[in-house]
Amino acid sequence: MKYHETLLQVRFCEVDAYGVVWHGHYISWFEAGRNELTERFHMGPFQLKEMNLLAPVVELTCQFKLPATFGDSVVIQTTMERTEVAKLIFYYRVLHKENGKVLATGSTTHVLTDLKGTLLYRVPPDVLEKIEAMRQYLEV
Amino acid sequence: MKYHETLLQVRFCEVDAYGVVWHGHYISWFEAGRNELTERFHMGPFQLKEMNLLAPVVELTCQFKLPATFGDSVVIQTTMERTEVAKLIFYYRVLHKENGKVLATGSTTHVLTDLKGTLLYRVPPDVLEKIEAMRQYLEV
Amino acid sequence: MKYHETLLQVRFCEVDAYGVVWHGHYISWFEAGRNELTERFHMGPFQLKEMNLLAPVVELTCQFKLPATFGDSVVIQTTMERTEVAKLIFYYRVLHKENGKVLATGSTTHVLTDLKGTLLYRVPPDVLEKIEAMRQYLEV
Amino acid sequence: MKYHETLLQVRFCEVDAYGVVWHGHYISWFEAGRNELTERFHMGPFQLKEMNLLAPVVELTCQFKLPATFGDSVVIQTTMERTEVAKLIFYYRVLHKENGKVLATGSTTHVLTDLKGTLLYRVPPDVLEKIEAMRQYLEV
Numbered sequence: 001m002k003y004h005e006t007l008l009q010v011r012f013c014e015v016d017a018y019g020v021v022w023h024g025h026y027i028s029w030f031e032a033g034r035n036e037l038t039e040r041f042h043m044g045p046f047q048l049k050e051m052n053l054l055a056p057v058v059e060l061t062c063q064f065k066l067p068a069t070f071g072d073s074v075v076i077q078t079t080m081e082r083t084e085v086a087k088l089i090f091y092y093r094v095l096h097k098e099n100g101k102v103l104a105t106g107s108t109t110h111v112l113t114d115l116k117g118t119l120l121y122r123v124p125p126d127v128l129e130k131i132e133a134m135r136q137y138l139e140v
Numbered sequence: 141m142k143y144h145e146t147l148l149q150v151r152f153c154e155v156d157a158y159g160v161v162w163h164g165h166y167i168s169w170f171e172a173g174r175n176e177l178t179e180r181f182h183m184g185p186f187q188l189k190e191m192n193l194l195a196p197v198v199e200l201t202c203q204f205k206l207p208a209t210f211g212d213s214v215v216i217q218t219t220m221e222r223t224e225v226a227k228l229i230f231y232y233r234v235l236h237k238e239n240g241k242v243l244a245t246g247s248t249t250h251v252l253t254d255l256k257g258t259l260l261y262r263v264p265p266d267v268l269e270k271i272e273a274m275r276q277y278l279e280v
Numbered sequence: 281m282k283y284h285e286t287l288l289q290v291r292f293c294e295v296d297a298y299g300v301v302w303h304g305h306y307i308s309w310f311e312a313g314r315n316e317l318t319e320r321f322h323m324g325p326f327q328l329k330e331m332n333l334l335a336p337v338v339e340l341t342c343q344f345k346l347p348a349t350f351g352d353s354v355v356i357q358t359t360m361e362r363t364e365v366a367k368l369i370f371y372y373r374v375l376h377k378e379n380g381k382v383l384a385t386g387s388t389t390h391v392l393t394d395l396k397g398t399l400l401y402r403v404p405p406d407v408l409e410k411i412e413a414m415r416q417y418l419e420v
Numbered sequence: 421m422k423y424h425e426t427l428l429q430v431r432f433c434e435v436d437a438y439g440v441v442w443h444g445h446y447i448s449w450f451e452a453g454r455n456e457l458t459e460r461f462h463m464g465p466f467q468l469k470e471m472n473l474l475a476p477v478v479e480l481t482c483q484f485k486l487p488a489t490f491g492d493s494v495v496i497q498t499t500m501e502r503t504e505v506a507k508l509i510f511y512y513r514v515l516h517k518e519n520g521k522v523l524a525t526g527s528t529t530h531v532l533t534d535l536k537g538t539l540l541y542r543v544p545p546d547v548l549e550k551i552e553a554m555r556q557y558l559e560v
Contacts, residue, residue: 012455012465013162013448017155023337024307028433035432045432057303060342152315152325153308163477167444168293175292185292197443202480293442297435
């Protein structure tokens, strides 16, 4: 299994009154990592929409290990799980760039729907191909 | 001149590493005040869109007087200026609810466009009526 | 078991390119609900800090059921779980105010630490009293 | 006059219900540009604090020219104005990376205060040196 890596600089406005990154901002970092990965395979949110598809998040988990703060650079590692249905599960690790320590881990579960939000009965073959290409890249 | 008033509680995630509300969040407070006002007159962002109109912000100013922090309640006072063209200018004051002190003032300037972003040559009569009703409410 | 209820208006800036509230913003709603509850029992983030305590989030889960959008009012229901250690677990439900439908559920797990982030060996008696009062209020 | 340049990718969560970057997010982009510049000269927010100084924003302006959206890369150009008092004024331009068009311009005015927020009567010589070095770098 491989991770796609995205580098981010912590922004001052992401740091809270305790001097550490506010926990909710990790969700936007997960998304930045996921979108950079999926766009490579024409599965980004706007690319999906052009195919009349949406991939809304239905479940989100995050485990916080160590704080990050302003001035830190972080690496978002993103990978995915092989599933049999119209569902995509992404896994994330946030690492401190300098010392390599794991700051947080997490996951997002997405379902594939049409533009009205109806769950796909069957994933279209061209989408399956894109998912397969992403899996090969990630070796999962 | 009258102000429309909107009450907000400062959220913990709006406070920055200096222990005060991060300056950029005042923009969302201005917007909350403006939308509560404009929606009353069927001029909210989604209501405009139903009339095939947009009112994008083209200019923004904000003057910061005193800090707010978590636990504070703030009152957003919103009013507007009478203009002759397809332009709307809103003015804001953010007050500390308990002591009435002015924390910030500001303005946003909006133009009226069609859904493609083309500036309106003439404001439709039904929109002018809504603006006029809002002006009478605000006594401007 | 009872829920503490917090009413929020969806802000325009919380709605994403798909026309629904961006999933990450639910984390700030959970926090708004939790803080309104904990502050009643002198366990809010700033109140804890005055007692030389922090309660950082170590785990977060969220399940998204139905979308919310601009113009909606939502009710955040917050409750907690009885635990034996220096750990607090809060549970949330986000309801659409008008139709009562459940939009999302979730949880946050917090540990009690000193200001240096060291896990408390024992919860101070005055903090235990506050937690006990909160439990009685919530009937858990 | 030179500009310090900072490259940013537009995040999906920065795009609003109209499909363009929500106007308030430009404030965080200005800040990202300013902090990258000031940190080079040991004048970043955390570096100032170590010198018992703060540089709160007292005024903010932004002019929006063209929309940005998800998938765009933007360049934040930051420069400053020479002032004689304990005040710093930064100017910003946001450019679309691919086509070089100006998306927005703006400014933030900061005052130098001690940690209690009292305006500095005189700027300490070592801070003046840092400001002078930043001016030389920017040729202002």
